[in-house]
Amino acid sequence: MRYDQEYLSIPNAIRRAAERFDDAPAVVDGKIRWSFHELERQMTRAVRAALALGIGPGDRVGICAPNSAEWIVAALGVQGAGGIIVPLNTRFKAAELAYILRKSGAKALLTSPFLGTDYVAELRKHDPELPALRTSVSILGPRGEADLAWPDFLAHGAAVTEGAAHASIDRVTPQDVSDVMFTSGTTGHPKGVILTHEQSLRAYGWMAREYTFRPSDTFLVIPPFFHCFGYKAGWLASFLHGVTVIPMPVFDASRALEIIDREKVSILLGPPTIFQDLIDLPSRSRYDTSSLRVSMTGGTTIPEQLIHAMKDELSFDIVMSAYGLTESTALATTTRLGDGPETVARTTGRPIPDVELRIVDDQERVLPAGEAGEIQVRGYNVTRGYWEEPEATAAAISVDGWLRTGDVGVLDADGNLSIVDRKKDMYIVGGFNAYPAEIERLLLDCPSVAEAAVIGVPDERLGEVGCAYVVSRPDQQPSEADIVAWSRANMANFKVPRHVRLVGELPRNASRKVLKDELRAWFGEGA
Structure with a gap:
């Protein structure tokens, strides 16, 4: 259809x-x-x-x-x-x-x-x-x-x-x-x-059918509606197939399990942290999760042991993984029914119908399976452009319709896509994309900050968090806690750097570009 x-x-x-x-x-x-x-x-x-x-x-x-x-x-x-x-x-x-x-x-x-x-x-x-x-x-x-x-x-x-x-x-x-x-x-x-x-109805109408959404299902929608994950893969996909939607404004593991038990929830999509929190909750055994049937998780690499735990401990029959960015209606590839846990954990599956995907080198030459390069997507799901930004649109989408994702990936012999690296500098905090350039711009509004450079660093709970290297103004002597407190008051929580390092100067090359790789090495050395 x-x-x-x-x-x-x-x-x-x-x-x-x-x-x-x-x-x-x-x-x-x-x-x-x-x-x-x-x-x-x-x-x-x-x-x-x-x-x-x-x-x-x-x-x-x-x-x-x-x-x-x-x-x-x-x-x-x-x-x-x-x-x-x-x-x-x-x-x-x-x-x-x-x-x-x-x-x-x-x-x-x-x-x-x-x-x-x-x-x-x-x-x-x-x-x-x-x-x-x-x-x-x-x-x-x-x-x-x-x-x-x-x-x-x-x-x-x-x-x-x-x-x-x-x-x-x-x-x-x-x-x-x-x-x-x-x-x-x-x-x-x-x-x-x-x-x-058209883009949303076509992409998510197909996705919901592939994921076996049906009128007897109930979907607890935890991802926020301001994101395609909650809005389009959530309530829109559900209504197309007669699925009952339960919106959840703030995630709380015990509250979620209570709703799953009471309402016999069968569909639950979200970032891996949600499922890990449900599994780790000490009181989980008090709740009946046997109604859970379908899941899809994305936003970061999925440990294979989590997929097994989702099936064995939370009772899911189907666990999928997918890849997309907002510019591709947030859906470009997904695993399919019958794919094993290794495929779901290791890859994001194959392109959705009527959508093409290729891996290219820096000269946009198509690379064969097994070689890593930039992921490019073409099809009905690709945005017509950025709002009132023709130059940015032209940079992102080629004249023949290929969306330059900026993500690095590799295709296997079966056409499954694996994400090798994220967009340059971007990192993911608990499922939310965080962009250092934006956070750096916000930090420069802080009265005590003269220069700032932000990198993503590993975090056991959220996957990745921000670390800000800050050069303070000559007449200011802020503490690291002062910078964090200002950030919490002036930017979204997922953008707030969890680590701050006060330094005399930032490492730069001859063109004065900040050397982010050197900052990552500093962090790895404890600096």
């Missing part, structure tokens, strides 16, 4: 799901237990409200809130009005949020106070004059500093008929942009990856 042709758009896919699955459970979130029919009704209300707010074709709307039923409906409401959602990392600080809202020209912000942070209040203090932003809506919980609470937002929709909402959904085409996913980059500023309804 071609999901781009069958469903046309993400909101239209929800209408089709309501026709197919009707009163079967679609969303379970606290007191909320919506059927597919009720999910469609909630979506229609949100589309009417978005239209009443003046959101129309091509308008960008930021969403900064934890995983919840309301996040899903808010996104569908914007997309059904023809708008484009801009998912925002709830770990971001005001400066990071303001940059993305300004860059995307977001017309509205749908948000919620979360973990003690009122994002609207913080934005108003940091950047009170975001030129395009007209309205803020609190989609769940207290209104805080937002202009509208969720019930008031929905009440405005009374001015728009249901017929107008359905007509708006009908106008959305497969080629329309569904979302702009901002991803940090080596230039130091996030770039907005443009993705369409």
